[in-house]
Amino acid sequence: MSRQGSYTPQHHDRDQVGRHALNSMGGAEFTGVGTVFAPLNQLPAELRLLALMVLVFVGMVGCSVAWIDQQSYVESPNICRAHEVNRTDCVHVQRVQPTRVPS
Numbered sequence: 001m002s003r004q005g006s007y008t009p010q011h012h013d014r015d016q017v018g019r020h021a022l023n024s025m026g027g028a029e030f031t032g033v034g035t036v037f038a039p040l041n042q043l044p045a046e047l048r049l050l051a052l053m054v055l056v057f058v059g060m061v062g063c064s065v066a067w068i069d070q071q072s073y074v075e076s077p078n079i080c081r082a083h084e085v086n087r088t089d090c091v092h093v094q095r096v097q098p099t100r101v102p103s
Contacts, residue, residue: 040048080090 040051043051078090080087080092082095084090085092
């Protein structure tokens, strides 16, 4: 007995050779780019193109913000290691002796 409007699969995932339950998640809507663009396929072509342009614009803005933020990047100093006392191309720091924290 089937109810109107209920979903009935065309095949069952069990008891078939070479098939398992994860095969039901193998459709285009679950793989790669299909996860993002599958809902867009329901839209008319003009709206799909508009949505694609918006997604590209958001990506361009994100890259531009990252590039502008990178302009103020200050390099960290090249710190000398403990055994490199004779090097002159790095910053020597004073070593601090570890202290015990009272418990």
